[in-house]
Amino acid sequence: MNVNTIQKIVIAGGGTAGWMAAAACAKLLGKSKKIVLVESDEIATVGVGEATIPSLVLFHKILGIDERAFMRETHATFKLGIQFADWRDTDTQYFHGFGTTGKDFWASGFQHFWLRGRELGMADAFGDYCLEAVVAEANSFSHLPNNGLNYAYHLDAGAYAGFLRRIAEREGAQRKQGNIDKVVLDKSSGDIRSLVLASGEQIAGDLFIDCTGFRALLIEKALHVGYEDWSHWLINDRAMAVQTEANEACVPYTRSNAHAEGWQWRIPLQNRIGNGIVYSSHHLSDEVAEQKLKSGLRGECINAPKIIPFRTGRRREVWKNNCIALGLASGFLEPLESTSIHLIQQGILRLLRMFPHSGCEPETVAEFNRQTVFDTERIRDFIILHYKVTQREDSEYWRYCKNMDVPDTLAHRIDLFRKTGHVYREGNELFVDSWQQVMIGQGLPPERHHPLIDEMTEQELKQFLLGIRQDIQDKVRRLPKHQDYLSKYCVNQGEAK
């Protein structure tokens, strides 16, 4: 095959996944490839992916996005982590912050020093040693030198798609509006040749990116790759979302409040709050879910609650023939740790790195699929951890979660941490420090600390722990309130003069 086999990339779907892919492909490949995105004005986007994780900052750097403009146009706020209430048990709370907790010393992770300090009654809560968690709880924020504060964003999903669309179109991507009626396959190779719109227009291409959301029109309806169902581990299968007026200063974190049959989110934007309840339809009816959702709201609703059914799991292959699925078309974990947009980003960057300029070689396809499975399964395990490691037994839902079998990969991590306090990073997996934050937060204290810690005198340990706390507190004292920082940061520089 010659080097220019892939000349035209067709992206099906214009939600977050479609426009992220279009913006990145146009920016990085637009000079040599034609990029076309097809979306339907009649089929709404899912519209609820509004909390992100810090990797998005990097994605924006790659695209050369101006942060202030992005935040203004998407009504974004800063996010330092997630506050989990009632997860470990009712009336408990912990914070999963984006940074590291404490600092490792000698050959030992910080959690061992903390455990010993806890035994001796000289340590504060684990989260008090994580800068991001303490800054968040103080409702403060500022950019710090050398990326000293890890952050992500809360954003308006619809506005974000519009923002990315402008970048993509500026970089040469072409948008087509219309309903995709049919996917035409090449009979001998099984490759996708074209998409046929309801108008009869035919859009041919060399490489197709399926971003059609839960419909998965290309990867599943046309190519039948199959779905690996994870609903026995991640049992929620429904969400109900509603927006409310912003009636308080924006906090720099997502709230996740567990309830007897699921959990509820609260995501602050500059102009409104995103709320939603995630639940298992086997345990909770839509009517009761709506009552629960509404009883947890703080402001007036500005739209009607919208039900979003889903099935947790992943496509067996996200790349088949000349089609790559991104976003909801590729599968869905659940929104608990806001990881879907990150997985879209990973898929796009992986595609760009492994771009099949000379055709879709089976080796490239297999490696792409292998890496995707690895990323997705590690994140899956991390999310299941929140349900499995709990002391809640107040409902059938929580009793099921607490007693369910979990994937071997997760069972191993839990057992290792329980017995030794050790955590590890496998390959390039996303979550690192987060494992111990959530395991301790959910109530899984290790049975012993690392024996190395006993080499430290009690006085030395006290100084070590105190030094970290004081350093964090000194930093936090100097930071402005998140709302004040946001209001100044997002002012249009032209208007400010």
Ligand SMILES: Cc1cc2nc3c(=O)[nH]c(=O)nc-3n(C[C@H](O)[C@H](O)[C@H](O)COP(=O)(O)OP(=O)(O)OC[C@H]3O[C@@H](n4cnc5c(N)ncnc54)[C@H](O)[C@@H]3O)c2cc1C
């Ligand atoms: C309840 C819930 C909460 C979530 N919260 C988060 C979160 O906080 N953070 C996070 O990272 N992720 C979250 N997600 C996931 C996130 O919403 C998605 O990953 C993200 O919005 C990307 O969606 P998408 O672009 O794949 O699909 P969609 O937004 O559904 O877009 C699909 C596109 O395909 C088009 N389309 C479909 N069929 C056709 C057709 N026949 N012809 C033409 N066009 C068609 C539609 O018009 C649309 O443009 C959440 C998901 C759910 C369900």
